[in-house]
Amino acid sequence: MLKVNLKLSAIWQLLFLLLSIKSATLPAFASNGDRTQFFHNCRQNCERTNCSADGLEIQEQAVSFYGQTIFDRLFGWRCTDECSYGCMWRTVYAFMERGWPIPQFYGKWPFLRLFGMQEPASVIFSVLNFIMHFRMLRKFRWNVRPDSPCYMLAHIFAIVCLNGWVWSAIFHTRDFPITELLDYAFAYSIVVCSFYCMLMRMLHRYSLFLRGVITLACVSYYINYFAYLSTGKFNYSFNMKVNIATGVLTALGWFIWCQRVRTRRPYFRRILRFYVLFAMAMSLELLDFPPILWILDAHSLWHLATIPIVPLYYDFLIEDCQTLRKEKEMILVTPVPSPWTKSPPCIMKSLMTL
Numbered sequence: 001m002l003k004v005n006l007k008l009s010a011i012w013q014l015l016f017l018l019l020s021i022k023s024a025t026l027p028a029f030a031s032n033g034d035r036t037q038f039f040h041n042c043r044q045n046c047e048r049t050n051c052s053a054d055g056l057e058i059q060e061q062a063v064s065f066y067g068q069t070i071f072d073r074l075f076g077w078r079c080t081d082e083c084s085y086g087c088m089w090r091t092v093y094a095f096m097e098r099g100w101p102i103p104q105f106y107g108k109w110p111f112l113r114l115f116g117m118q119e120p121a122s123v124i125f126s127v128l129n130f131i132m133h134f135r136m137l138r139k140f141r142w143n144v145r146p147d148s149p150c151y152m153l154a155h156i157f158a159i160v161c162l163n164g165w166v167w168s169a170i171f172h173t174r175d176f177p178i179t180e181l182l183d184y185a186f187a188y189s190i191v192v193c194s195f196y197c198m199l200m201r202m203l204h205r206y207s208l209f210l211r212g213v214i215t216l217a218c219v220s221y222y223i224n225y226f227a228y229l230s231t232g233k234f235n236y237s238f239n240m241k242v243n244i245a246t247g248v249l250t251a252l253g254w255f256i257w258c259q260r261v262r263t264r265r266p267y268f269r270r271i272l273r274f275y276v277l278f279a280m281a282m283s284l285e286l287l288d289f290p291p292i293l294w295i296l297d298a299h300s301l302w303h304l305a306t307i308p309i310v311p312l313y314y315d316f317l318i319e320d321c322q323t324l325r326k327e328k329e330m331i332l333v334t335p336v337p338s339p340w341t342k343s344p345p346c347i348m349k350s351l352m353t354l
Helices: 002-023 035-052 060-066 071-076 079-097 119-144 151-173 177-202 208-229 236-261 268-286 298-306 310-333 345-352
Strands: none
Touching: 035 079, 119 151, 119 298, 119 310, 151 177, 151 310, 177 208, 177 236, 236 268, 268 298, 268 310
């Protein structure tokens, strides 16, 4: 049964890898909506009539028309942004009247703005992911003693995830170049951290020097990649491929671990189930459809799908840390056998256990 599960998981990962790489080649800088002359003329006329010379302020005669809320002003909706938003919907309605497919604008579907948020569903689900990670970190701290092996490793993972979801919520609230950069960069930090945690879990019995070298290598690699993203307009397709490749390596590492410890650690099913469900959730990114009620799109549903599977990962960490601590205590309290007695097999087995 385990071999069947491993094969199915590998198939899911491979299928997602191939399809995502294919979908990642689609252009994201311009779309059929913002390329239309209708949208271009509408925005030009709006900015000329309603905006100040610098495009920041709304002219007095148009203030009541736009009726900006405190949230709109708080999240930096300038006059030019209001023109783009209004003309986007005029273009959408023009397409719908002619029976044409709903257009995208600058690589995104049209979303209904809510409390100043550009993509409200993705913001809400990002916040819920943050809350779930925070709650599971508290559960971990409550159930695992600080002297347990890999205790700090779980904290590193949780903190990186919390930071990533904060920037996801900020980016989906307002799409600026800086928020886009930090969202992409810190999203990849979660992927790299997952890979790092997998390596450190496999090598937790090895020398501090080896683990320090691997830590330095992972940190240096991520800093270098962050610098690459910061150079300007980056390749979206390449970034997607790098994320997927790193994620697949992480999943592959855990699958190998599960295969090796399947008879000694029954809780391996938690991490195996997590990655199978995670791959299935990621497949939502392959879908591409206009937002339901102008709010829910495939990307926001992917954020929603990750919320209920987060506890699987932390429950695995909790049980794994508890088991490692018990094994550590067993080694410490068991007397060292004399040269004339046979060493207990349980000691040797625990020393060899991953």
